[in-house]
Amino acid sequence: MTRNRITMFKQTILAVFLLISISSFSQDFSNLWEGYFSYFNVKDVTEGNDKVYAAAENAIFSYDLLTNELETITTIEGLSGRIIQTIEYSEEFQLLMIGYDNGLIEIYFESNSEILSVVDILEKESISPGLKGINHFNEYNGLVYISTDYGISAYDLNRLEFGDTYFIGNGGTQIKVNQTTILNNEIYAACSNNGGVRKALLDMGDLIDYQQWQGLTVGGDYVSIQRVEDKVYTVRSNKALFEVLNNNLNQLFVYTDLPIDTRKVNTNLVITTENDVFVYDENFNLIENASVNSEFDTQFTTATIVDSQVYIGTISLGILQTHISNTNEYISIKPDGPTSNTAFKIQSGINDLWVTYGDYTEFFNSFPLRQRGLSYLSEEQWNNIPFDSLLTARNLVDIAINPFNPNQVFISSFKDGILEMNNGEATILYNQDNSGLESLFNPNFPNFIGIRQSASQFDASGVMWTLTSKVKKPLKSYDPNSGQWQAFSFEEIIPNEFDELGFGDLALDANGNKWIASYSNGVIGYSSTGEIKKLFSEEQNMPSSVVKSVAIDDRNQLWIGTFKGLRVLYNTSNFFDDPDPTASTIVILDDGIPTELLSNQFITDIKVDGSNNKWVGTLDSGIFYFSPDGQETIYHFTTSNSPLPSNSITDISIDPGNGRVYISTSRGLVSFSSGGTKPEEELENAYVYPNPVRPEYNILGSNDLNNINNGIKIKGLTENVNIKITDIEGNLVTEAQSRVNLRSSKANYNFAIDGGTAIWNGKNLGNNIVASGVYLVLISDLDSFETKVLKLLIVR
Structure with missing residues (x-):
């Protein structure tokens, strides 16, 4: 298995490994995104290079032991957003290995912040999708022995490619391996599925042969196994700890709670249960015991030790730090989130x-x-x-x-x-x-x-x-x-209130009408004068009576998200007078073929930004950003081309001040700076930035005005303006008008206005980047006739 992928946001890849395929975003929007992940629930910890790394549910954070600084690694930096099960830091190779519940492995290179996505297990068709979880990494002599739900796979950290896979169940069947350890050139495996403890000689060279794996027990489920100096310890699912002696198991202790993490740190054995961390020396003498207390009421998940400090992962407090000689005091460590x-x-x-x-x-x-x-x-x-x-x-x-x-x-x-x-x-x-x-x-x-x-x-x-x-x-x-x-x-349309399962979304239009998303009755309209009507049937062109979301746009049109597609009610003003109202389907041309927009998609939310563009979330296809009429798809973000941690969108909200779009998914929250801000009432606070435009900004000349990292922005505009940009002598350089020159237009304007923000790529009417100089921005409100003049300095 040798198919890997590199996901990259920050730097150009300097080396391409043999048989590695590279995938990256078609456009680099990484600095337009922000992530807001939770770091309360820590799944695993590891240490190395003067740092402690912690795996939260689907993000990583590191704690610098020298500076006390916290850094995060999330989908913004290139992580997949999937659920993390285990991590391991390699001191020799200066990298962090991350194992996921679906078989994906990612390798974070500390030297350049690149992320290598190893997809071999994830895409292996001969292994059931439910058996691909990564349980543990065991690094030894440049190889990593990966414990999985199907067995063991070996990965070469020098060549960054897979070696053999070992199915060590009876008759060579797949069996869940929770952890491995190595002592005296023998590899030990703790197995579930009644697989017991098994071992094999590493120098046999044929570990792929299941007959080389010797069973040390008659069945049983074993959750962990770990070497400390010249001893091997293993934990059975009945909470009992054993020492492996001469291929036999000698019971040492039975814990109150099942040990959920067992590891070697220097010459110590560290065992974590949900209420305690036990630290033993190499002879299994208890050195210290850290416990949950009333002030830090949580559950432990994992623990490690660095320089006499114990770092304990928890389900609700991030990492708790305590000194090995005084475990009654804790310090909580976690990034903001x-x-x-x-x-x-x-x-x-x-x-x-x-x-x-x-x-x-x-x-x-x-x-x-x-x-x-x-x-x-x-x-x-x-x-x-x-x-x-x-x-x-x-x-x-x-x-x-x-x-x-x-x-x-x-x-x-x-x-x-x-x-x-x-x-x-x-x-x-x-x-x-x-x-x-x-x-x-x-x-x-x-x-x-x-x-x-x-x-x-x-x-x-x-x-x-x-x-x-x-x-x-x-x-x-x-x-x-x-x-x-x-x-x-609502008795006029719903005589029995229990005939309606529930009401979800609510939108208010410019005429004071209320539009309600319901489960059984489609969209319910309630007028400002007390009339009530619903839009729900196939005869009314509704694909489903189950409506999840409703939104009113700047044209007072109602956008409707159902379990089976998208609809628009264009004439909301006459809805209550129309004896036979119908919803409209948006038809687009897909390779010249008329196609219904988002046909049969489960629409989870719809929001309208300051540009009257539409953000539409779906249950399993990510989020779409459409032009005001839905005819153009400006963006379609998924986990494969953006930092979305999941394609299941649960909610969307837009900051009216700066146009930032917050996107909630089933696995976390992110935001995207789209630039579509709400118009202002007056031009009093209009301004242009950056000003001056310096050469180091490198923002001029881009043809993609939707990428707000480029271009010169004019903010604080009213709803309907005309803007002329002239040189200091009054010669017209470029011009744009609200509702005409839109960023999403196929005309590829050099200057466009959306809502309360305009963006100019610095090109003139001849499509050339303008020279250095002072430019005048002449803003005219076409409704109130208010005007404002701004000065802009460009230095090239």
Whole structure:
């Protein structure tokens, strides 16, 4: 097996190895992305080169023992985003090996930050996908013996290629190997699947022959095996520790909890259970015992020792550091990040982001109830609020930020009502006793309380609209200024409230109409005058009555995401008067053939940016970025061409101030700087940057205005402007107009305006890069006739 891939973001590959195929992003957008991964749950640790490396769920962080600095390695740097199972640092080769649950191996070269993706196991067709997990790396004489769910594979670190694979089960069958160790030129393997402990001579040269592997036990499941000096220790699944003596097992100790990590550090044996770390000398004398305590209430996962300091991986506190002679005191070490990688909903304000971790299924089942707290990002710092600070509100889901008071945030609970947060602190939980909210009523359980609150949105007047499932009046409004609640019935179209499983997304249009995504009734429209209607049937051109997401764009058109595709309601104004309203399919030309856009795709979310472009998330195909009419795909990001950790998009939110697009996936949160900002009301704060444009910026001449790393930006624009750029003598250099010169246009403009931002590649009307000099930026609002003049200096 010799097929490897190199994923690279930062540098040009200087050497190409034999039989290595190279894959990289078609365009380098790496510095447009940011990652926000959780580092609370540490799966494995390793040490080397004066650093401790820790594997979180799908990201790596290192702790420099000399400087105390933390660095991260994530999908932004090229990791796959898959679930990590084990890591190992090689001092000899100065590299970090990373093993994943699906058989992928990645090698991080510390010298140049390159990542080599080894896909041989992942793509091996003769091995079942469920048997490819990487369990352990054992480096010995330039080879790494890789313990997997099917057996053992050898990898040559000198040549960066695979050697043999050993199926060591009875009759040469595949068997799960959890760990290997080597003593006196013999390799020992701890096996599951009743495989016991097995060993073979390394110099036999024929380890591929299963008959060379001797069974030291009659069956049994063994979770680990490790050499310390001239002794070999192994742990059985019954929590018992054995020493291997003369091919027999001598039981030494039985632990209260199953040891989940066994390793050799210098001359010490380190054994980790979920509540304790035990450190033994080479003669199995207990040196120290570190335990979970009331202040650091967590579960241990792994541990190592460097210079008398014990570094313990945990499921909720990152790494805990303690001294081997005083294990009563801990220091928590982890990079800044959210509580979890499994965000349910996200909501961005201006320069901040809120994240919830509650949940309900696609069938709106809220059980089991989640008590997971909240996270919010502010001033580039994560604030993680535990459940016990949130007034007992469970299953926190949707988020609504008051646009007139951004410090006031309302969090929907799909069980307990609505939680109001002020300045990051929970102040009141609205429920059936103190608000207009109401619980569902189940006659079979008359005392049951369940306020299934989902989406909430603020309208232009500062009133919050919110949805409650399983009640007769599911649409409610709340005015934070007056404290008044109102409720609106859906009985006209849903006579029995239990006939609708639940309501998800909510959008408000320019005419005051409410558009509601439902599970059984498609899109429900509720007009500002109290009319109600739904769009759900095949006769109305709906591919499914199950609607997941709705969004209103700048043209007051309704974009609809269903379980089976995308639709648009172009005429929302006449929807309630039209006796036979229908949704429209977006048809594009694919190699000249008319094709329905996103046909049969499970659409998970739709968001509209300041340029009126559409971000559309899917269940398993990544995220799409479309032009305002959907006819052009500006980007299609997946795990194979971007830092997305998963192709399953759970939610999208856009910062209206800077156009940054936050993307929540099933395995973590990332963001992308698209540049599509919201227009301003006036031109007063319009500005141009960078200014001056210096030669070292190297931003002029790019033909791709969608890459906002290039080009000169003009921000703070109003909705409908014309911009002329002239030289100091008044000669026209270039010109652009809102809604005409769009970045996504096939015309490949040199100067384009999208929403509140314009971008110019520095070329004139003759398509040549302009010379050094002073240029005037003349901005005219075509609606209000407001004008503004900016000066720009270009130095080439």
